[in-house]
Amino acid sequence: MSGAANSWQAVRAEVLRRIRSREWAPGQPIPHEADLAQELGCARATVNRALREVAESGLIERRRRAGSRVALHPVRRATLDIPVIRMEIETRGEAYDFSLVSRAEEVPPPAIRARFKSAPEARLLHVVGLHMADGKPHALEDRWIDAQAVPGAGTTDFSQISPNEWLVLSVPFEGGDIAFSASVASPAEAEALGCPAGAPLFVTERATWRNEKTLTSVRLLFAPGYRLHTRL
Amino acid sequence: MSGAANSWQAVRAEVLRRIRSREWAPGQPIPHEADLAQELGCARATVNRALREVAESGLIERRRRAGSRVALHPVRRATLDIPVIRMEIETRGEAYDFSLVSRAEEVPPPAIRARFKSAPEARLLHVVGLHMADGKPHALEDRWIDAQAVPGAGTTDFSQISPNEWLVLSVPFEGGDIAFSASVASPAEAEALGCPAGAPLFVTERATWRNEKTLTSVRLLFAPGYRLHTRL
């Protein structure tokens, strides 16, 4: 027999083995927790823990009363770590620096206004800055902040600390969304990032909210060559 | 519901509240599981479950004997769903189609050979194809497969099923890595994707392995406008 030990990891390993070996085929139901527990010689709670982990990875689907079944179209799930930019750079052993490009209260363009659901003439704090690694441009940060909803934002000048880091440290938030895409450098962006106009830029756009209200929205343009990497 | 005072969700919510309110400040240790259990009137296992979830989200760090502490530099963790391309398109209600561009056994370029750790003269299966949504180009797939390590790959012609889907359905794998970046369309890529040369393309590069051996390596070029989106 394969899974002799009765740890939940061993149960998970055995479950994965059976799925990979097609002993349990895609779309088919797998034995009930109680049966598996008896077969593998452990408690149902142990099987439950193992199956919960497998379900989180997307390989099986579980429903009360209906039981568990091997997912028909396995969705791989990857977890991305999104660190504060300064940490990301310093972890690579490079020197971090941030320079503020502009900071102003402005009436946002329609796309941003829609995201904040703010009034047509309402002003938001608009901060642009450049993150640098070893003196070279790393990422251009273009951020809008609802100063009303973020206490202290209006009185921070962001020349000593990037809004990226200040917000992470100061503003508790409940949720957010993030999108990744590709763009080409406009002349102005190329100038700031020190790359040719038309160069491919990796873009992340993020919004974070609390109490149904958007607190801040940011667009990060990464200098050419940037790669976001993870295991799965 | 998650409202029950002594549910693990309630414990998690309380823990998150204390972190957000700075009652537990970044870098500081939080009470032991046993103490929290007593204070919140639940079992230690319940607290353990809650803290494990919070730790997975990156907000606290846990170490045996040392206890748990609020993370000093909170790393946001986002989970990305990476579906089979056909499913992704059909879920949006669009018609999926795949067309094979080329399929051949070739000696791979050095970058690919390094990834497969294959011998200098060794040949790999090279498959290029185009995924389409509602008749329009969606993504260009450029894939290398170790036909020796993937049974059946050599005899599948991939004109009826994309290598993307075939591999997901047929090949059990243990792990992989994935990277996201930006690129600009070369003339050939622009031709295939029906976009102007120089257009920004979102790129994913993935490798999957089993038993320390790389099974397949793929580069997906997404047509301009593609966005990868998730909650956090």
Place this chain on the structure above:
DNA sequence: CTCCAAAATATGTTCATACTTATTAGCATA
């Protein structure tokens, strides 16, 4: 036969308890 309520059932959760393991701190030794 259709529709709705009740029973059955598999997963989900909580609990008390016991044991395991990694890590630290303190102490003794070289």
Place this chain on the structure above:
DNA sequence: TATGCTAATAAGTATGAACATATTTTGGAG
């Protein structure tokens, strides 16, 4: 002072039992 052993400790895990909850099945009423 540096090093290695040992004990203390907090998280990690396992268990059986009980109850909760969602969902399907069944069976009865109309």
